[in-house]
Amino acid sequence: MKPYVISNVGMTLDGKLATIANDSRISGEEDLKRVHQIRKEVDGIMVGIGTVLKDDPRLTVHKIPAKKEDNPVRIVVDSKLRVPLNARVLNKDAKTIIATTEEINEEKEEKIKKLTEMGVEVIKVGKGKVDLRKLMEELYKRGIKKILLEGGGTLNWGMFKENLVDEVRVFIAPKIFGGKDAPTYVDGEGFKTVDECVKLELKNFYRMDDGIVLEFKVKK
């Protein structure tokens, strides 16, 4: 069994999540409130370590009224255990799970010890990179039945490639960032043919701030 996964991003019309200089101010205030409402309704919120290193997010419900108990479990996918011990995602506002690989060396062992002392749970699944399928099973076993996947593009690719995403919600801002190296909604190596690609069914759309929100179900 695996959690139900909703993928959400704020992106530009050309599919970018940030500029080449990592400026990711895409959503307006209303859209951020929409995202925080989803955060409040899920059991877990998941990002890749790239997003933690670049944005230092809190990943809590802080744009709408909420209690500490409303914060979902924060899940960071971090193969090489690069998470800084002072990252905001490790603060006491919510529980945090770090998913890493099974490879262990002295340095990693020491860091796991420190993280555990801080109350962070470390789950080891996969070799080389985190095995996302196994991770989903482990999270489900811990009672995490619904997850908000908040990117970035590398983790989004991993999740789509493994067919682990059930729903897509995107805010599209009327902006164009350009730049072949700017992060996009889904990066990674990409599918070679249209037959292999992820297919979506449009369920809903509406205006939000200066842009539009699109909601899709992933065709299975």
Ligand SMILES: NC(=O)C1=CN([C@@H]2O[C@H](COP(=O)(O)OP(=O)(O)OC[C@H]3O[C@@H](n4cnc5c(N)ncnc54)[C@H](O)[C@@H]3O)[C@@H](O)[C@H]2O)C=CC1
């Ligand atoms: N506009 C928006 O809604 C959002 C924008 N962003 C932007 O995205 C950028 C960060 O994206 P990325 O650098 O792509 O980092 P990312 O957040 O996708 O993290 C990638 C990391 O995940 C780890 N990982 C481990 N196992 C994996 C697996 N099986 N598959 C995939 N990844 C695995 C790897 O260590 C990899 O380096 C930042 O510029 C951030 O601002 C991020 C989230 C939302």
Ligand SMILES: Nc1nc(O)c(N)c(N[C@@H]2O[C@H](COP(=O)(O)O)[C@@H](O)[C@H]2O)n1
């Ligand atoms: N939905 C959305 N729209 C944008 O314009 C964004 N830049 C993001 N970024 C995501 O939100 C995280 C920030 O979370 P906190 O406010 O610090 O809790 C950031 O890391 C991205 O995951 N999202």
